[in-house]
Amino acid sequence: MYLVTDSGVVMFDTPWDTTQFQPLLDSIKLKNNKSVILCIATHFHSDRTAGLEYYSQQGIKTYTTILTDEISKKNNKKRAKFLISKDTFFNVGQYSFETYYPGQAHTVDNIVIWFKKQKILYGGCLIKSADDDDLGYLGDANTAEYASTIKNVEKRCTQPKFIIVGHGDWTNTNSLKHTLKMAQQLKKKMIANSL
Numbered sequence: 001m002y003l004v005t006d007s008g009v010v011m012f013d014t015p016w017d018t019t020q021f022q023p024l025l026d027s028i029k030l031k032n033n034k035s036v037i038l039c040i041a042t043h044f045h046s047d048r049t050a051g052l053e054y055y056s057q058q059g060i061k062t063y064t065t066i067l068t069d070e071i072s073k074k075n076n077k078k079r080a081k082f083l084i085s086k087d088t089f090f091n092v093g094q095y096s097f098e099t100y101y102p103g104q105a106h107t108v109d110n111i112v113i114w115f116k117k118q119k120i121l122y123g124g125c126l127i128k129s130a131d132d133d134d135l136g137y138l139g140d141a142n143t144a145e146y147a148s149t150i151k152n153v154e155k156r157c158t159q160p161k162f163i164i165v166g167h168g169d170w171t172n173t174n175s176l177k178h179t180l181k182m183a184q185q186l187k188k189k190m191i192a193n194s195l
């Protein structure tokens with residue numbers, strides 16, 4: 001997702017495919033006649049962070065949380081130039097939005113972006129599409145806490161009009177409830193297996 005403001009474009013997460021880094025900047029510029037000035041990656045996986053170093057080199061202010069940066073460093077992922085230590089409000093041009101860390105789920109460091117005024121939730125990989133059959137890659141996940149983390153998102157980001165998910169279709173806002181249901185089922189299964 002990207003946000004076009006009076007002062008430039010904000011990009012949320014980066015492409016994974018290195019051959020897409022520059023073409024994405026070019027097509028944003030062509031369509032909007034504005035350059036990307038800021039980029040925030042929402043967790044350490046490469047489908048969010050791969051472009052951070054390249055975009056820093058292009059003069060774009062790149063951001064992650066300190067936690068994401070620590071994990072990225074450990075896992076040899078690309079890292080941002082600027083770090084945020086807590087939930088942060090960004091004011092860019094005529095828009096404002098906040099980063100929110102709801103707890104561990106898809107990864108220990110996953111954050112969401114909330115446009116309170118517009119009621120737009122950018123969920124990243126934490127929120128699955130309404131037609132997804134499972135929670136996707138759980139290799140770095142906290143399956144025990146996933147459901148309560150999703151509840152935190154519901155509490156903080158009330159009645160979103162749009163929910164942008166990490167992969168797949170975003171038009172169906174049932175995605176958040178659907179993700180919660182899958183997380184609750186997974187937790188039940190885990191408890192049953194441990195008995």
Ligand SMILES: [Zn+2]
Pocket residue numbers: 043045047106107125
């Ligand atoms: Zn991920």
